[in-house]
Amino acid sequence: MHQSEKISGCGGSRERAGKWLDDGFPKVGWHFAGIEDCGEEGRLCEMCGHAKHRFLHLMTNDQVPEVVALGLQCAELLEQDYYRPAKRQRRYEDDLRVQAEWPGKKWKLSSQGNHYVNVREFNITIWDKGGAGFGITIKLQNKFDGSFETNGKKLYRALEEAKAGALDAFLYARKKFASLE
Numbered sequence: 001m002h003q004s005e006k007i008s009g010c011g012g013s014r015e016r017a018g019k020w021l022d023d024g025f026p027k028v029g030w031h032f033a034g035i036e037d038c039g040e041e042g043r044l045c046e047m048c049g050h051a052k053h054r055f056l057h058l059m060t061n062d063q064v065p066e067v068v069a070l071g072l073q074c075a076e077l078l079e080q081d082y083y084r085p086a087k088r089q090r091r092y093e094d095d096l097r098v099q100a101e102w103p104g105k106k107w108k109l110s111s112q113g114n115h116y117v118n119v120r121e122f123n124i125t126i127w128d129k130g131g132a133g134f135g136i137t138i139k140l141q142n143k144f145d146g147s148f149e150t151n152g153k154k155l156y157r158a159l160e161e162a163k164a165g166a167l168d169a170f171l172y173a174r175k176k177f178a179s180l181e
Contacts, residue, residue: 010045010053010071018049019068026063030078032085033058033067035092045071047078055089094120095171102167115159119170122177126162129155134162138173150176 019025035055042052047070057075058067070078075085098119107115107126116125123141126134133155140149152169156162 010048010051010073019047026061030059030061032079033060035089036069045074047074057085107163122170122173124166124170133157134159136162136166136169138169
């Protein structure tokens, strides 16, 4: 490999730099392990070292002992996928927005007397379990064929506790559903 080769990495098309120059560093066989929010100040991509990113994709490889934190474009290149990394990052950012908006969420009352709210593509319902507490059910919105439905295993003593706990249930269901897509 020549140092004059161009690569479209985190900073766009530029001269190869960082680990891209290391012929001994694997460029294939990478797997997604998570996303890290580095805050407003961001952190440099560990692959190219060019641009600071708020969100870094954590990647693993059997040949590398440590987890490597990458910007979106370098993650796409190492994962050899130009669709899933961007989709995961958009969903992660959207989950952060949902978390920030959750305390102000306006719940409605169904005709059966259950509290519910629609969030993104999901319908979240809180059921009064007749003195035993409150449970949560999450379904794909407008899908009543059982194609995706999950019932929370936890019971909450109070309605407000269940509404707060519904956020974790929603995030879990969304992640579980995304893995089925």
